Amino acid sequence: MARPEQPPNGSAPLPNNRLCMPTRRELCAGAAVGIASLLTRNGVADTRKSDDLLAVHADMLYTVSGAPIKNGVVLMQAGKIAAVGSGLQIPSGVKTLRTAAAMPAMVDPHSYLGCFYEGAEPVDAITPDFRIADGFDPTDPMIARTVAAGVTTVAIMPGNTSVLGGQAAILRLGGAADIVSRTAGQKVSATEDAANPERNPTSRAGAIALLRAALLGARSGQAVSSTTQTTTLAGYPTSFSERVDALRSLLLGHIRAYFHAPGADDIENALSVIDAFNLRAVLVHAAEGYAIADRIAAHRLPVILGPLGLADADHTLSNAALLSAAGAKVAFCSNSPLSQPESLRLSAHIASHYGLGRASALRAITLTGAEMIGVSSQVGSIEVGKEADLLLLSGDPLDLSSSIDGVVMRGRLQKEANHNA
Amino acid sequence: MKQISIVLTVLCISIAAFGQQPRQTSYTNARIIPVSGPVVEHGTILIVDGKIKAIGAHVVVPASVQRIDLHGATVIPGLVDASSSLFLTEESLTGDGTADQNVLDGMDPFDKAALKVLARGVTTVYVSPGSRGGVGGLGAVVKIQDASSGSSQSGAAVLETTLKAKAGVHLALGLSSNGKSTSLDRIASYESLRSMFIGAQQYVKQQARAEEEKKAAAKAPAQTEADAGDVQEEAVQGDNESDADFAQRRQFGRGQRGGRPGTAAAPRSQPAQEVLAAALKGDVPVRIEAHRVDDILNALRLADEFKLKLVLEAPTEAWAPGLASEIASRHVGVICTPVQSEGAPQLETAHYSPHTVAVLGNAGVNLAISARSGSGVASSFLLEDAGVAAGCGLNRDAALKAVTLGAAQLLGVADRVGSLQVGKDADLVVLSGSPWDPQTMVKRVVVNGVQVYGAP
Numbered sequence: 001m002a003r004p005e006q007p008p009n010g011s012a013p014l015p016n017n018r019l020c021m022p023t024r025r026e027l028c029a030g031a032a033v034g035i036a037s038l039l040t041r042n043g044v045a046d047t048r049k050s051d052d053l054l055a056v057h058a059d060m061l062y063t064v065s066g067a068p069i070k071n072g073v074v075l076m077q078a079g080k081i082a083a084v085g086s087g088l089q090i091p092s093g094v095k096t097l098r099t100a101a102a103m104p105a106m107v108d109p110h111s112y113l114g115c116f117y118e119g120a121e122p123v124d125a126i127t128p129d130f131r132i133a134d135g136f137d138p139t140d141p142m143i144a145r146t147v148a149a150g151v152t153t154v155a156i157m158p159g160n161t162s163v164l165g166g167q168a169a170i171l172r173l174g175g176a177a178d179i180v181s182r183t184a185g186q187k188v189s190a191t192e193d194a195a196n197p198e199r200n201p202t203s204r205a206g207a208i209a210l211l212r213a214a215l216l217g218a219r220s221g222q223a224v225s226s227t228t229q230t231t232t233l234a235g236y237p238t239s240f241s242e243r244v245d246a247l248r249s250l251l252l253g254h255i256r257a258y259f260h261a262p263g264a265d266d267i268e269n270a271l272s273v274i275d276a277f278n279l280r281a282v283l284v285h286a287a288e289g290y291a292i293a294d295r296i297a298a299h300r301l302p303v304i305l306g307p308l309g310l311a312d313a314d315h316t317l318s319n320a321a322l323l324s325a326a327g328a329k330v331a332f333c334s335n336s337p338l339s340q341p342e343s344l345r346l347s348a349h350i351a352s353h354y355g356l357g358r359a360s361a362l363r364a365i366t367l368t369g370a371e372m373i374g375v376s377s378q379v380g381s382i383e384v385g386k387e388a389d390l391l392l393l394s395g396d397p398l399d400l401s402s403s404i405d406g407v408v409m410r411g412r413l414q415k416e417a418n419h420n421a
Numbered sequence: 422m423k424q425i426s427i428v429l430t431v432l433c434i435s436i437a438a439f440g441q442q443p444r445q446t447s448y449t450n451a452r453i454i455p456v457s458g459p460v461v462e463h464g465t466i467l468i469v470d471g472k473i474k475a476i477g478a479h480v481v482v483p484a485s486v487q488r489i490d491l492h493g494a495t496v497i498p499g500l501v502d503a504s505s506s507l508f509l510t511e512e513s514l515t516g517d518g519t520a521d522q523n524v525l526d527g528m529d530p531f532d533k534a535a536l537k538v539l540a541r542g543v544t545t546v547y548v549s550p551g552s553r554g555g556v557g558g559l560g561a562v563v564k565i566q567d568a569s570s571g572s573s574q575s576g577a578a579v580l581e582t583t584l585k586a587k588a589g590v591h592l593a594l595g596l597s598s599n600g601k602s603t604s605l606d607r608i609a610s611y612e613s614l615r616s617m618f619i620g621a622q623q624y625v626k627q628q629a630r631a632e633e634e635k636k637a638a639a640k641a642p643a644q645t646e647a648d649a650g651d652v653q654e655e656a657v658q659g660d661n662e663s664d665a666d667f668a669q670r671r672q673f674g675r676g677q678r679g680g681r682p683g684t685a686a687a688p689r690s691q692p693a694q695e696v697l698a699a700a701l702k703g704d705v706p707v708r709i710e711a712h713r714v715d716d717i718l719n720a721l722r723l724a725d726e727f728k729l730k731l732v733l734e735a736p737t738e739a740w741a742p743g744l745a746s747e748i749a750s751r752h753v754g755v756i757c758t759p760v761q762s763e764g765a766p767q768l769e770t771a772h773y774s775p776h777t778v779a780v781l782g783n784a785g786v787n788l789a790i791s792a793r794s795g796s797g798v799a800s801s802f803l804l805e806d807a808g809v810a811a812g813c814g815l816n817r818d819a820a821l822k823a824v825t826l827g828a829a830q831l832l833g834v835a836d837r838v839g840s841l842q843v844g845k846d847a848d849l850v851v852l853s854g855s856p857w858d859p860q861t862m863v864k865r866v867v868v869n870g871v872q873v874y875g876a877p
Contacts, residue, residue: 311796339763342775352859400808401817401857
């Protein structure tokens with residue numbers, strides 16, 4: 001089960017050990033004196049070292065992990081968040097960015113960024129050894145636009161045209177996009193999207209049968225392929241063990257299965273396989289999730305919803321609110337470049353208009369998505385010890401007319417985030 | 422028969438007159454955003470016979486007039502979508518046709534999306550035939566009205582009333598259906614449109630010459646009979662139009678090099694050419710979809726050469742340095758799409774920037790914001806489109822103007838709609854709060870002074 005990872009305890013030391021961290025209780029009390037003494041005690045306020053220090057003062061700080069903080073201050077050091085609180089005194093000499101509002105940088109839990117044309121190996125529908133990271137283009141100009149739109153952590157995934165499409169990857173964007181993980185979960189699409197008259201499966205039921213066969217095969221150490229020609233393809237005999245290993249880590253619960261399941265029928269099929277093999281799973285693009293929201297919630301299955309489009313039907317627009325009301329966790333993805341990276345905030349806005357609570361809507365584009373791709377201990381909220389990835393906004397993040405005036409990544413303000421208008 | 426129709430007419434008129442008796446309403450205690458001027462706190466709007474009679478903080482409402490207290494709710498003008506496909510089936514926007522194909526001839530008044538669009542505060546739409554194939558047809562500006570207002574809305578037909586027919590003729594530059602348009606294709610598509618307008622110029626000259634000859638003939642009574650004979654012969658010919666003629670007429674609209682230059686005989690009136698002739702006179706705006714810098718420059722060049730009243734649609738690369746001022750200096754209208762519709766990346770939009778709309782707006786371009794979607798229901802999110810534009814650097818007032826008064830001006834219907842001003846149609850939207858907040862709801866929609874959506 002994709003249980004949210006606990007954020008690191010506030011008292012844990014930063015990796016570089018230059019700061020002793022105060023407890024979170026101290027911070028919540030707004031221990032300005034504590035911060036100042038902390039910094040001087042460790043000599044960090046020394047101007048020679050202030051270049052890796054940055055402070056943000058926001059009239060309204062949306063931490064996402066807690067209630068919004070008025071006059072919130074975030075102190076960052078060496079790319080991590082060192083302190084968070086209301087009215088904290090910022091040591092002199094520390095560069096401070098003032099803003100109307102700040103929130104965590106957004107997390108996109110399902111994207112084709114830099115790999116849109118590399119999404120699948122069409123010959124075989126069972127390619128769990130396929131790694132989307134190997135098809136990633138770090139020079140894709142869309143990466144810079146994604147950062148400017150306020151998204152700094154992205155999960156890229158294989159497409160929906162294979163039954164077992166391969167391994168997802170986690171990217172941390174920035175000057176050079178870093179691939180944090182190349183084996184971040186298995187993409188599953190036992191749907192009509194995986195049907196192909198050129199090879200097996202040719203139907204939705206056939207896709208489910210193949211999925212079961214592949215998982216059962218892996219249990220007994222046997223690799224399964226959907227095409228008889230596979231054995232003639234160069235390189236496959238060695239990759240077969242990789243194929244089994246990839247599915248074993250799925251069966252052992254080391255990685256998550258990301259089930260593409262748009263229809264209620266697809267979701268039912270996914271639930272049956274998830275139950276049968278006791279998989280850790282996340283539903284992706286569950287557009288008809290509202291129809292069986294109670295069952296999804298009872299299975300404690302998190303749901304990634306595709307970007308909400310302006311032409312969507314009413315029940316699609318209400319989907320997030322209905323799933324959330326039933327108790328399911330909901331996050332939004334962009335499917336970039338199919339939809340623009342700016343669509344994350346738009347999805348949260350629309351879902352909020354159609355009944356999703358404001359806090360849940362904001363969480364759905366930050367921390368909830370981070371939980372679903374297993375990186376919530378590092379990103380997704382403004383908490384001590386996490387990556388210093390923040391967005392500076394002109395107002396409420398769910399208000400579309402609020403502009404993103406700056407993107408802080410790893411404790412540094414990214415220049416390209418400022419609009420050229 | 423005649424008597425019956427007279428009786429019916431009298432009956433209708435008397436019913437209408439009776440119905441008009443109580444058509445005086447006022448909305449009080451409102452935060453009015455008129456768009457044409459500063460915000461009015463605690464304002465009142467007095468409506469008489471569907472028009473705004475008075476508006477402001479100190480309006481005196483006669484005792485006999487109904488008062489609706491809005492308790493501080495926000496009132497904005499009915500929204501205007503400058504490029505919609507409401508009342509059309511989904512394929513319509515990608516249509517290929519001739520310049521004379523009029524979108525008004527193919528609209529479905531039962532389109533279920535219309536009520537949804539109305540309920541989200543959009544009261545006027547430009548229905549666009551699209552232009553993906555190079556030449557589209559004629560678009561029209563219509564108002565959306567709920568035919569069943571006052572009664573149950575379920576399954577109600579939505580009537581559209583035309584504010585302006587022939588409100589634009591659609592062309593496109595450099596668009597490819599397969600995403601693989603080459604530079605040569607771009608040059609060809611520019612040359613094709615240019616030839617089309619040259620052909621239209623020749624057509625206009627021929628028509629003028631024929632008209633002069635006709636006048637001259639009319640002065641000489643002896644030739645009258647012969648002329649009448651010609652006309653009759655022409656009519657017969659028109660009825661039996663050969664396939665070849667028909668094909669050629671279609672070719673014209675498709676922008677192929679055509680026309681019959683030097684044909685001395687009086688040319689038959691050709692509907693597609695008539696539309697282009699109207700465009701050359703500036704009576705019908707020419708809407709050109711052009712995404713890339715070269716296509717945008719080509720569109721401006723066409724406008725310069727043929728003195729067209731140009732509206733640029735979706736100029737994706739207009740953020741490129743210097744381009745915005747070129748557009749602004751020509752007083753060209755621009756329709757921007759801050760929210761790209763979902764789909765595989767297209768060559769034309771590879772250099773998309775969410776800031777294009779702000780770059781253009783800040784350069785003083787006549788701006789409208791629209792989803793320009795092939796799906797009619799997308800018009801229901803016009804305010805969100807404007808919100809996204811504001812979030813990308815356009816100031817909020819300009820963003821709201823681009824979906825109200827700015828759009829109305831671009832469409833040539835600002836004398837009727839787009840702002841809350843005395844004398845204009847009483848089209849207004851009552852919001853529970855700020856137009857940009859996600860949890861703001863549309864409480865009421867009023868069209869021509871009649872509430873068509875919201876609590877009674």
